Amino acid sequence: MAYVIADPVDCIHPTPDEAGYDEAEMLYIDPEECIDCDACVEACPVDACFAEDQLPSEWEKYTQVNAEYYSNR
Secondary structure, eight states: OOOOOOOTTOOEESOTTSTTTTTOSSOEEOTTTOOOOOHHHHHOTTSOOOOGGGOOGGGTHHHHHHHHHHHTO
């Protein structure tokens, strides 16, 4: 997994320094911490970050996956 430093408020986890990074299937964006700067959209090496209003319908399930990750933290 590629991690690009494009997170001015430290809302993308796990980071390479955190436990579970190597096992993580995806990186998660904390909806409470995110400031909607779109830095991650431009920096994402696999084009998997979208502004919420531009999320393709086939990827909507990941909104819930992301929310569940943060509800368990």
